[in-house]
Amino acid sequence: MPPAYNTSHTFALEADAADALASLKQQFHFPKYQQQDVIYFCGNSLGLQPKNTAAAFETELSTWRGLAVEGYFKGQHPWLHFTDHLTPALGKLTGAQPHEITVMNALTVNLHLMMQSFYKPSGSRYKIMMEAGAFPSDQYAVETQVKQYGYHPADAIIEIAPREGEKTLHEADILAAIAQHGASLALVLFGGIQYYTGQLLPIQSITAAARKAGAVAGWDLAHVTGNVPVQLHNWDVDFAVWCSYKYLNSGPGAAGGVFVHEKHAASIDTPRLGGWWGNDEATRFKMEKGFIPKTNAGGWNLSTTQVFNMVALKASLEIFEQTSIEAIREKSIRLTGYLEYLLQQSPALRCNIITPADPAQRGAQLSLFFPENGRLIHNQLTDSGIVADYREPGVIRLAPAPLYCSFSDVHRFYTTLQKTLA
Known part of the structure; x- marks a missing residue:
């Protein structure tokens, strides 16, 4: 049984260290924000470019x-x-x-x-x-x-x-x-x-x-x-x-x-x-x-x-082919669950997660419904180096794709979100 989630950065680092798929992240190109890789939660709209694509x-x-x-x-x-x-x-x-x-x-x-x-x-x-x-x-x-x-x-x-x-x-x-x-x-x-x-x-x-x-x-x-x-x-x-x-x-x-x-x-x-x-x-x-x-x-x-x-x-x-869809799914459930847990630790985030809470009824996506200010919050996240997806009416879709997203990415999103809400 994996350890329970917590909000510390140490937890994210330890989870990444134990992640058998962690090295795959290095096989993708990331857009940059202030000379740092963006947090890319938009693979449900367009996946990142693999580094072997140009040679192919x-x-x-x-x-x-x-x-x-x-x-x-x-x-x-x-x-x-x-x-x-x-x-x-x-x-x-x-x-x-x-x-x-x-x-x-x-x-x-x-x-x-x-x-x-x-x-x-x-x-x-x-x-x-x-x-x-x-x-x-x-x-x-x-x-x-x-x-x-x-x-x-x-x-x-x-x-x-x-x-x-x-x-x-x-x-x-x-x-x-x-x-x-x-x-x-x-x-x-x-x-x-x-x-x-x-x-x-x-x-x-x-x-x-x-x-x-x-x-x-x-x-x-x-x-x-x-x-x-x-x-x-x-x-x-x-x-x-x-x-x-x-x-x-x-x-x-x-x-x-x-x-x-x-x-x-x-x-x-x-x-x-x-x-x-x-x-x-x-x-x-x-x-x-x-x-x-x-x-x-x-x-x-x-x-x-x-x-x-x-x-x-x-x-x-x-x-x-370097892994399996079963291994990808196993990490996805853990990673999306971690994102869900951190969102629940943000009481100032006035939204509803409309994606089912049961991991068996969702993939690598959480949809956040905002009765108001959804577009504004999305734009502020974008201006902070978070790439997510907005869909009318009022939904921000977050998709931590397990091939190239890490637990540290999710934690960095959480800390950025706290600053945005403040």
């Missing part, structure tokens, strides 16, 4: 420079199979088989492609269930998808909201709603971690309920992948999508990830939009009519691999 880009630039088109077949990482360098590590992070994962496009593009394949309204089964207040891109994607089939969003979309006076969802309410609307549900689509509150939803039980009701189970794992362990294959998730610029530290606009369960991916009859790069490689270069998809998640690839939009992901995954 130079490797591919060198291949392009020296081999040109032959880089597809030669060089250190032949581009024809570049995603093969990404899928094994992503499989470990998501509990998936490598052939169930591909990397392509960006999150919302991939969400549309997955819905094109798996949202198949028919008769009375045409509705989509999602959380109320989902990230706008998900709302827009679902809204426009149902409209394409001639449905009105107010009728075809079932939104599950928190109970009166609360900020987070109850598992029982979600499961009851799935059972209630089961006969009309075509798709159940939630965010694995709700971006605003930081609530980690019970992916396994919701997926099981959706499958029992005869609906497809899909997930937006933008705030999950690289943050908390999941078992997408064993939990029988139909599909999932995520970005790679948050906890996967792959840079702004980096290529997104897709999971398609092998029961769908292995069948060439699973509907999807076709593209040259998703065609069976044995016949791709015959340049013939007739799309024959690859029998894996790569069968959803449309265009040539975006090598330079995946290089930073490859570099970041090399750091993940």
